[in-house]
Amino acid sequence: NQNRAVGEWFQANDPTALALVPDAPAWMYINGRPSLVLTSDSLETNLQLAHRYGANYLLLYPRQAPASFTPLYEHKGAPGFTFVTTIGEIQLYRLDTP
16 A cells, blocks of 8 residues: 555654645545645645644645646756655655755
8 A cells, every 4th residue: 555655654754743635534534644634635735734833844646636737746846846756656845844
């Protein structure tokens, strides 16, 4: 399961990280980790949300990504988002601090 693999990546690399994810209840069920829900708003709005509530990563699932995230997914980067790795189909980004 790629969600479990991402959870294992966090445990090994940044165990206290908080991520924006498309399905927070499923993320908690699979990995036992809290998260924030990714919104369908712009990249900038999600970055502001992350800064406000302390999230420092974003998990981007290609089949669940809002249209506003297409440039991030296709180019593996955007202002405020630094590509870290791909696990299965999930792209993992570190969110730059303000």
